[in-house]
Amino acid sequence: MTAKAEPHTRAFTIAHEVRKRIRLRSQRLFDPALDLKYLEALVESLPGVESSRTNKWGSSIVIEYDGNRTNRDRILNLLENIPVDAYMPDGMKADPISLPTVVAQGAAAALTPFMPPQAAAPTSWLMGLPTMLEGLHSLLYDGVKVEVLDASAVAFSLLRRDYFTANAIVAMLGLGSAMENWTEKKSNDLLKNLLRPQVEMVWVERDAQEKQVNFTDLMVGDLVICGSGELVPVDGVVVDGDAALNQSSITGESLPVHVSTGDDVLSGAVVEDGRIKISANNVGNETSMARIGRFLENSLRTQSTSQKKSDELADKLVPVTFALGLGLFAMTHDVTRAASVLTVDYSCAIKLASPVAVKTGMHTAGHCGVLLKGAQALDNLAHIDTIVFDKTGTLTKGNLTVADVLPHGTMHPNELLALAAGAEEHYSHPVARAVVAEAKAQNLQLPPISQVDFIVAHGVSAHVEGEHILVGSRHFLEDDEGVDCSGAEAQGRALRAQGKSLLYVARSGHLAGIITLRDELRPEASETLAMLKKRGIHKIVMLTGDHKDTAQSIAADLGCIDEVHWELNPEDKAVLIKELQENGHILAFAGDGVNDAPALVSADVGICMPGGADLARETAQVVLLENDLRILAVARDVATQTQRILKRTFQAAVGINSAVLLAATAGTLSPVASAFLHNASTLGILGYAAAAGRKIPVSAQQLDSTATFHKA
Template structure:
């Protein structure tokens, strides 16, 4: 990136660069990138004037660091996706079709001029391809049209031009990307926050935060940057980052992640990563880089067609060299194989994608559908994908020899009833399911991230963590040692309950595995998937317990969002074709890096935008069907290739022998193309298998 210094003082730089006027320029990214530097106090971009103002402290050394940072400015600063420069639109198709009709209707003296004008883009494209890429299908197309024009066979030339233009339009429509960059979805939905400045609470803009600032977090607020808690206690919902729905206890020394929300409590924490370096910004950068990275994808059908180009071109050239018969030569070049091959693949894909949509499976593009058929490894996020999005009471263990499960549940649910968090909701739902009544209570006190103290039927009831009962309240919890270990091995969260200073029981809560998850994994293996992997931010015991229950081959635990993307890329480097199934914003790096990203209906808006396949039901059962039908689609497409190749080869032989004219050749060739297309369209009505 080249910047020109327009004006400078000891504490301010004003620079100019042409890319600052580019519509694709991401102003916020540049401001965050520079604003995260230690000496920078303010950044202002004037896109209209293509200028940038940077205010700083630290004199000449700081100025040098700023200029060095600008010299190595990441390409992510161009935050808009650049669409392909040239695409065939429907207007080109209409003009090509109109020219075929005008060949019959216009005066003969006008037809040659208009035909050359109409076909010139295709001819020029063939010349350009020959120079830049060598002998490809485009060269053969251009040669066939040019020979027809030279022979004054304008009907054949215009008909070939029209069919090829239609094919290009269908191909562009299938390949055109269906989404833009996702950076705006990842920007924190807050512009201002509170900091502790010389003992006073002061509201400041988030973009002005610097490393070392003391940020104050209140209940209900979103944390704008990463840092470490210095004082206070709170429960934080980090599901947008880690995907786990159980709130995390924040206390002095705990790490705070940008994008997490304080559900209860109050903390002060020191900013450690701000601007473009926060967790949420790093996820955004990961997604942006993955989308912008060039990934040209050429259909197998086109590649196979290209392999036939030298044969056809050689045959045509040989015919001309031996016979000097332009008509025979044009006839050979009219059988270029490309029309049916170019058209049949995208239409077959579109027809099967339509069929998939009727089954509740939305596919963004044909490339994703093709990739799905080749998947060798399925990687699942755990929470919300293989499990339900809520906790469930799994076990009640009485420890005092007198209390029943129902009594323990009644006391715990009553104590937790006033509070709205996943643990209390699970207790209330289980009490309602069992018909266990809630009891009158006269006093309730909630201790953030620890537990509940309540007076029920005149007795003091404590419900919470072992730390709360044992360390804070002095209750003997040794009777829980053995059952506690077994519960943790099964991946449970544990609540301890005490009555009048004595431990009376344990309540185990865990995530409910989706009822269809185990069968889904088995069916995927039966259909040819070599590896099934589960990623989660959970601890090892909880992750392995669910993995064993579902029959998953590999389990990876304590994964951060950006690590998911790296893991997917490592699998691809091993030669695996990877499908990633996730539902949270934290799954976006995995979804975008995978060959196929798959999201359920209830997934976050970011996950749905990032995924290339959307399951319209909150159910995994359609996934094996989609995997199977995509394989069937590609098999159908290959059959179409061999059918088109065989029939066109027969026509080629007739053209070589001079038994049919270029016009008849073109008619036969076009008839074969239409037949192949109709066969491709039949996929839209295939029966489920």
């Protein structure tokens, strides 16, 4: 049953509604700054929405959805509160031509030779009027652009009463525009597919029964059931059960976190063990998991430096074509030849192939396990010559383990370990976690601790039964606290040469012993560095807070390391990045910790590991989605492949259109033939950009046997 229009004072009014379809009207859709495609993407990311379509001139938006009342309210709320990022003053773009219009234009052009002059003239002028008005608007506000060329070619043909040529040009322009919009939409849809939730079906409890429903059918307040191995699809509160959650994709914390009734959980976590029932607070695009989707939505609108340069060059070639056409007419007074020249331009193929190639490349990267946040990230990744790696968690697994417990004096190793673990127990740091984990594994009783002070990047100061305990680096104990560590000089040097990190423990002002820790190298780290060298990375730098001897030992094990910097504080990393950039290096920084955020922002390309901390994932331009460092080399291949496609499409556009332009100038092509060849070549170049961009690099295919990739 059709509902009556709903009169209210809102910006969007309901013009027509049936159960699963709603059409709304608003003058806001006329705002030239409103990016309608972006608005459609926002609406389509809402739960239950199947499709949305805007009609600017009809001032309406039509939305197909699941009919759920809550989802309907979400749609209306979004439209009433369109986010600021949907408005883009320089994003004004012509409305795409519809298929019925293209068919009508083609039919009119085909029938023109059979029409009497009394019918052909008004029909042709009506068909050509929108093209000429668009050209006039462009000339007045934007200068000589491709629209001016099209308008001039149509106007010349109409003035000389060559109605078939005029209508044929309009029809081919319409067909070309429709095909170009279709190609670009397909490339956008490829990226939008990455916005889809990682789960399609979820278990919920409704009416005291467990049932499986579509992810898009989830509603706030639903009781969502998650068992072992399943992904948490909502943000909410545990109302029943307990489980161990792996939240590494959200917080960067590699150790499972125990949750039970009353605890908050975020979407994206994985249930490693147990079973929980979650009351959903946020679903769909409101969840934490949807943030990556927003990066991709923004990537549909951004241009890289390479794209902008190509567009600028294409725009500069339009006046050349225009001047050639007018000059030819002035010299020959041949309107046909001038019209033939004016139907050819370079900018269509160059401007349209570029975003198609870039978006398809970003989609291919996503299926190879790499999230690229925008076209500029892809562009920069292709041009870097230096990569700086933070050692821990990037070149290494990031899971520190205790290797040796070496007391000085009569203290038993277990006593030394318990003493250090007691002091470190409440310190949230990888070193502290490793020491506490080892003590618990040994079933050691930890002593009572009081007056604990954490000194960032140095160590811990605490009191145990009246004795002052210090745990940290040698620099902290010796230089800051005055503890003599010279007796362990030779021993420390030998341990560091083995690639171990040293933790010094002092009691009452005297060195009590040394605890060594080892962070295992990623098995693919050495291979990755060699792969990057082969792909044109001239300089590889490793940063670490470790001692010089430990750092150099690890660098030697890795190979391909050109430069090592040791004993760095978090703030030192960003400073070093700036120094390398000032020396002319275009560089990427790869890290995963919260303290890596300044370096990730400072680098030309910030790269975050899949288990990176939330802040690192937010600030990085590139996020590896698979826990295999070799994917970084694959990302480089996708980036260079995209640059190669852009270069080839540019060369093809210039070459083919120059040949057509030359033939048109010589008078061997009619305006219809010239327009046909121009539009056909544009579509061919777009097809190549889309097809070539979807090609999975050989490096990804080779890794497919050892790494789990998303299939394209």
